[in-house]
Amino acid sequence: MKLSFENLGAIAKGEMELADLTIVCGQNNTGKTYVTYALYCLLKSWISLTRIDLSEEMKELTSEGVVKIDIEAKIVNAWPKISKAVIDNFLDAFPAMMASRSELFENTKLHWDIFIGDEWKKRAIKNELRSPQGSLLIAITKPADSVFAEIAAASPQSRGFLQGYSISEFIEEALIRIVLTDVMPDVFMASTERTGATIFRKDLNLAKNSVVDLLAQLHKDGTSDINPGKVFATLYQRNYARPVDDNVRFANNLPGTDSELSEIARTKPELLDQFGEIVGGSYVTTKDGVTFFQPAGTKLKLGLGETSSAVRSLLIIWYWLKYQAKSGSMLMIDEPELNLHPDNQRRFARFLAQLVNTGIRVFITTHSDTIVREFNTLIMLSRNLSHYAQVKQQYHYSENEHLKPSSVLLYITGKESNRKRALIALHKVIPDPKIGIDVETFDQTIIDMSSMQDELRYGGE
Numbered sequence: 001m002k003l004s005f006e007n008l009g010a011i012a013k014g015e016m017e018l019a020d021l022t023i024v025c026g027q028n029n030t031g032k033t034y035v036t037y038a039l040y041c042l043l044k045s046w047i048s049l050t051r052i053d054l055s056e057e058m059k060e061l062t063s064e065g066v067v068k069i070d071i072e073a074k075i076v077n078a079w080p081k082i083s084k085a086v087i088d089n090f091l092d093a094f095p096a097m098m099a100s101r102s103e104l105f106e107n108t109k110l111h112w113d114i115f116i117g118d119e120w121k122k123r124a125i126k127n128e129l130r131s132p133q134g135s136l137l138i139a140i141t142k143p144a145d146s147v148f149a150e151i152a153a154a155s156p157q158s159r160g161f162l163q164g165y166s167i168s169e170f171i172e173e174a175l176i177r178i179v180l181t182d183v184m185p186d187v188f189m190a191s192t193e194r195t196g197a198t199i200f201r202k203d204l205n206l207a208k209n210s211v212v213d214l215l216a217q218l219h220k221d222g223t224s225d226i227n228p229g230k231v232f233a234t235l236y237q238r239n240y241a242r243p244v245d246d247n248v249r250f251a252n253n254l255p256g257t258d259s260e261l262s263e264i265a266r267t268k269p270e271l272l273d274q275f276g277e278i279v280g281g282s283y284v285t286t287k288d289g290v291t292f293f294q295p296a297g298t299k300l301k302l303g304l305g306e307t308s309s310a311v312r313s314l315l316i317i318w319y320w321l322k323y324q325a326k327s328g329s330m331l332m333i334d335e336p337e338l339n340l341h342p343d344n345q346r347r348f349a350r351f352l353a354q355l356v357n358t359g360i361r362v363f364i365t366t367h368s369d370t371i372v373r374e375f376n377t378l379i380m381l382s383r384n385l386s387h388y389a390q391v392k393q394q395y396h397y398s399e400n401e402h403l404k405p406s407s408v409l410l411y412i413t414g415k416e417s418n419r420k421r422a423l424i425a426l427h428k429v430i431p432d433p434k435i436g437i438d439v440e441t442f443d444q445t446i447i448d449m450s451s452m453q454d455e456l457r458y459g460g461e
Helices: 032-049 055-064 071-076 079-097 156-163 165-180 194-199 201-220 228-239 242-252 263-267 269-279 309-323 342-358 369-381 388-395 440-458
Strands: 002-008 011-017 021-026 066-070 109-113 125-130 136-142 148-153 187-190 281-285 291-295 330-334 361-365 408-417 422-429
Touching: 002 032, 011 032, 011 408, 021 032, 021 342, 021 369, 032 079, 032 109, 032 165, 032 187, 032 242, 032 330, 032 361, 055 066, 055 148, 055 165, 066 071, 071 079, 071 165, 079 109, 125 165, 136 165, 148 165, 187 242, 187 309, 194 242, 194 309, 242 309, 263 269, 263 309, 269 281, 269 309, 269 342, 281 309, 291 309, 309 330, 342 361, 342 369, 369 388, 369 408, 369 440
Parallel strands: 011 422, 021 361, 021 408, 187 330, 330 361
Antiparallel strands: 002 011, 002 109, 066 148, 125 136, 136 148, 281 291, 408 422
C-alpha cells in the first residue's frame, strides 16, 4: 500500500509506502502526527467507506434464495472507481475523525495505491451470518481457485430477514474482505495519550455512563428521535481524535483472564515473556473489570494509579499482544520511547524486530536516537558476517531479532526549499546494509552537543 498526500497538517506533500517496519522521524510540529493519524483512520475506516452495488444481486437473493457473484468483475476490475469513492468519503469524514474543523482540511488531497494480486483466488472461503438466537441466515461460499462466490439464504423463512440493511452490509463487507484481506491489515494503535487513557479510564467511563443514562431517560420520556449511543458517540468524537478515542475505549474494556488468547500469544508465548521483562511484570484484569499490575518475582498487586508511568504506557500494547495480535496485522506506536529508560528502549526495539519477523507489520514515530541506533544494529546483523558471531554471543542477540534492510523504510519530515517559501515534505530514507539508517535530524544534534562539550572541556587549554 502506498499513500500520497498534499496539504496534510504541516506537510505540503508526501508519499509513503508501508514496509514491514516503517519509521517516521522529524522535528516537532512538522506533521508526523497528522500523517500517522491519517493512516490509522484510513486503515480503520476504509471497509465501512467502501461501497459496491449489490442491488440486483440482493433482489435475486431475496426472490430465489441463492445468487452467484463474479467477485473479480464486481470488485477487482471496478477497483479504480471504488477506490476513488473510498478516498472521497474518507476526506469528508476525516475532520470529524481528527476532532477538528473541516476548513483545516479543505485543501487536503489524498491518493492510495493498492496492488491486488491473485492470492485471493486460490483460497477457499466460507462465511456465515447467524441470528441472535443462533439460526443460520446467510452462507457465503467461494471454492478454491475460483472468482465466484455463492450466497445462499439458509431457508425460505430466513429470506424475510433479507430486507434488513445489515444483511446487505454483511455480504458487501465479506466480499471485499475476500479480495483485500492480504492487502489491508487489521490495525491497532497506541497513541501518545495512551498513558492518560489508562490512568483516567475509570473517570472517563463514569462520564460516559452519566451521559448515556441522561440520554436514555430523555428517550424514555418520549423524545423518540434521540439515539443515546449515537448522540454520545457524536459528543465524544468532538473532543478526541479517533486514535485517542479508540485507546480510551480499549482501556475501558480490557479482556479478563478468561478471555481467549491471541494467535501470537498461543504460538509465540516467548514474546509475552520478553514484553514482561521490559515492563517488569504482568497485568491482570479480574471478572469485575479491575486491573492490577504484578511486579515480577512478587505477589504484590498494584492498582494502575500506584504503578510507574512506564507500566501505564505499555498496558494497552500488552493487552493487544496477549488477546488480539495475529500474523498480518499492524501495530502502530506513537513514540514508543515514552517513559522508557534508554536500556528499555533498546529492548523494545529488539522486541519490535521480533514482531516483524513473526509476521506483524510495525509502524512507529519516534524522537529516540537510541531506538533508531538499535534498529541499525539489527539491520547490520542481518548480513551475518563471520566476525559478527562474537558480538551476537556477547550481547545475546538472536537470529529472530535481525532486520532485513528490504523490510525497513524510514521517513523524515523536513523542509524543502523552492522559490517562494520553504515547504515541509516527507523524505524517504532506504537503509544501508552496512550502516543501517542515516537520520540527519538526530546526527546533527548529537554532533552539535559533542562539539559544544568539547569546547567547554578543552577550550581554555
